[in-house]
Amino acid sequence: MALARASNPYHSGPLSDHFDGTRFFNPDGSDPKGFGDLLRWQLGGGKAKWPDQVRSPHAPARPEPRVEGAALRITMVGHATLLIQTAGLNILTDPVWSERASPVSFAGPRRVTPPGIGFEDLPKIDLVLLSHNHYDHLDVATLKRLQQAHDPLVITPLGNDAIVRSEVPGMRFATGDWGDVRHAGPLAVHFEPCHHWSARGMNDRSMALWAAFVVEGPAGKLLHVGDTGFDGGRPYRGVREKHGDLRAAILPVGAYEPRWFMKDQHQNPQEAIEGLLLCGARWAVGHHWGTFQLTNEGRDAPPAVLHAALEAKGLGRERFRPLSPGEAWDIPD
Template identity: 50%
Template sequence: MTRNRYYTGPVTDHFNGSRFFNPDQVSTDRSLRDIWQWRRTSQPAQWPTSVAINSVVPEKNVAGLRVTMVGHATVLIQLAGVNVLTDPVWSERASPVAWAGPRRVTAPGVDFEHLPPIDVILISHNHYDHLDRTTLQRLHASHDPLIIVPLGNDHIIRKILPHARIITGDWHDQVEVNTTLKVTLTPAYHWSARGIFDRRMALWAGFWLDTPEQKLWFAGDTAYGDGAIFRDLHTRYGAPDVALIPIGAYEPRWFMSGQHVNPHEAVRIYKDIHATQALGVHWGTFQLTDEAIQAPKEALMAALLAEKCSLDQFKAAEPGGVYPFA
């Protein structure tokens, strides 16, 4: 059995002693041949070289619930007086190197220097568009936040931040941030890797944020699969007031369907968990797949109309967009 470089622990229903997996779902693994076929046959849409936005300066403290879209999967969540960042990336590329890889097309909706004091960082998995070492180093130096990650991801971060405050958890483990905020790691249908030989050696997850007043769920990266985990989330935890659901990086479907939802499936998740409101994330910042830059937003509107859902209840979050929730 291959030695896991990130995590050692007991066998579970989603860890075989060496690698994590999505129980009872199709494999997310793609071979080099699959990747070659995608690159050989794909016809990626032409994205603009840059998109102008109006960046915002968030308030330092919010009593209720406010979500500010930074870009891609980076979201500032302000609730119950706590400032939380998801999957923070302020770098120009989502890549292990600064000179190659997907380049940022849309600037961050919040300038790094204008961030409020960051209390908590949630990292869903270790792909480079979600776990960015340079950004984590900057955040640690400026804010020294608590970092909550799924199993194995702490090993990656400790290599660059040996003194960071990190808590790791398995699916359904709960972290009590303070007397008003609890964070629970939730399952997702996805995978992980930082290189060629570490596939699925660290876990992936979403996060359920629970306060006495409101509940918010950040789905992380996920496919839809058979939808069982989303229906189970509703059974276990109830309906979130706000759900942050990915809507981008989904074409071509033969390659991406096992790891990323498309907007139609995002609406199915929204309905499965009975969210009061939702925001679409993970789109319009880095060109990772073949669809056009505005395609996720347009397809989301079409899917909502087809499912007879209100367009006001599930919006595609725009960088720099501020979304208060009563």
């Protein structure tokens, strides 16, 4: 069996249909844009002006210590960080409490909306689902705080553990490839393909894997997608073929403009609705909007576009809710 070359500092393992020995890739998919396209976007104008700060009417939330059995409660913290409570376990997705989504503290996208749950108000965190290593999803400073205060198990795709271990040596990890399953108490966490990429710097593009998760337990099945391009609907069709109908899906709805640059890696609200329908989820939570300005659209554009697209499809707003920080939703059974 062929093994990875030594040029990848994060992962060494067998070649596969999405790992060439050095880098991961999207099979039959699109590569991320290059530096020239990045400059074209950054110098092209068209970026909406965001407010300096927005206070959510729902924050700060103070969650209950546990939600038991088949109940399923989801509380928005901000961007891609959500608290999932079910089966007596508390799960955080892509936790970021830092002021910037950036490798440095003095530059980069600044938080516009405070976290919907104060870090000190978190219930005991058992699990972290870490989808990939971009700075708006993998925040080492927050992971260090979580390890010290909660010692959670971090479930993450291949290679991301190596990024964190050097700075948080006591962190516990369960890593996996697409198609793998990891167990935590009554829950099974399935690693599923999505269409994205990864990087922490200039020389490590796509050297750590990205993934979506299906969390299976007493509440049924919940799909969580941190980031994805729509990719013709392939990620969603694959989930439904494998898992059947889902109780709910947590789907990104922001960071999508300009489309010529973002389309391959970030779906827009219309595509998120198509994804909801393709994966067969009864309910959906929209995230990845309103906290950090990463792209050109206005802060409030994603929920407005989502609501209009739901209406155009004849779907009620209650089926797909773009939660604001601090807002909690008890997902119907």
